[in-house]
Amino acid sequence: MDKEILLVVDDEKEIRDLIGIYLENQGYKVIKAKDGIEAVDIIENKYIDLVILDVMMPNMDGIKTCINIRKSKNMPIIMLSAKTQDMDKILGLTTGADDYITKPFNPLELIARVKSQLRRYKEFNVTNNQEKGIIKVDDLVINTETHEVKVSGKNVKLTPREFDILKLLAMNKGIVFSMEKIYEKVWKQNFFESDNTVMVHIRKIREKIEENPRKPRFIKTVWGVGYKIER
Structure with missing residues (x-):
């Protein structure tokens, strides 16, 4: 919580x-x-x-x-x-x-x-x-209607793909999503094992919303499983 x-x-x-x-x-x-x-x-x-x-x-x-x-x-x-x-x-x-x-x-x-x-x-x-369409995670606020994202009251610009990934995780707080599942839900295509597209997007999102991307507050890595936003 x-x-x-x-x-x-x-x-x-x-x-x-x-x-x-x-x-x-x-x-x-x-x-x-x-x-x-x-x-x-x-x-x-x-x-x-x-x-x-x-x-x-x-x-x-x-x-x-x-x-x-x-x-x-x-x-x-x-x-x-x-x-x-x-x-x-x-x-x-x-x-x-x-x-x-x-x-x-x-x-x-x-x-x-x-x-x-x-x-x-x-x-x-x-x-x-x-x-x-407001989703709040601590001081992260996501407006799914206007596609606006704010952290501590400041606007954050995300690409449509980045926004969709963040929205997916924020709407399902506590649930771990594998890279495969994220790719299939956001890109609507089959995932290939060697594809690191999701990982690259997660890194870019963290660089934009996290104060310290190496120690993220919002998007957590569950090693060997995937990513989640905690409740």
Whole structure:
């Protein structure tokens, strides 16, 4: 199962680290930002599943950051603040936040809120994503309708054959495909034992989507069997 990527935004390092420890213990991948400016930059360049956002921060506060995020993204946002007045909560929620927790907070309550928001978001979006032809593998996003591929928010240009191979593996996460099977499904032709066409295409795809093609995160080699994208 892919790890959800959570962004924790707070100007206090101790709080960022504390929240990070609790989330990582639950199996989430955590990225941290010290203010709204850094958070917006991260969100523009990486795929994020959920944001935990402090209200009171220098440079760009949580309210302005939330408004900024909502201009182009729709992941869940949980606001975090020492303020308890109703107007602060209302302001946070009306600017696009999905939930609001006041400091000091119970870590177990925060975890419960995170899980609830992720569950609701997935249930709400799964049908829309399927209809739009969206396949997500960590921060790799494949749009089967438009033939667009993004990694960490950045567009990746693939040839039609490369796209078809990536799509085949991503739509069948966890299943190992031999070179023969990939060739027959993508090229629609009989495979010849000496043909290394698939291997060459896999290498080119890795060069485009992997940060380190020699240590791939997405397309894994199952030695002596074939290739797969893990769940």
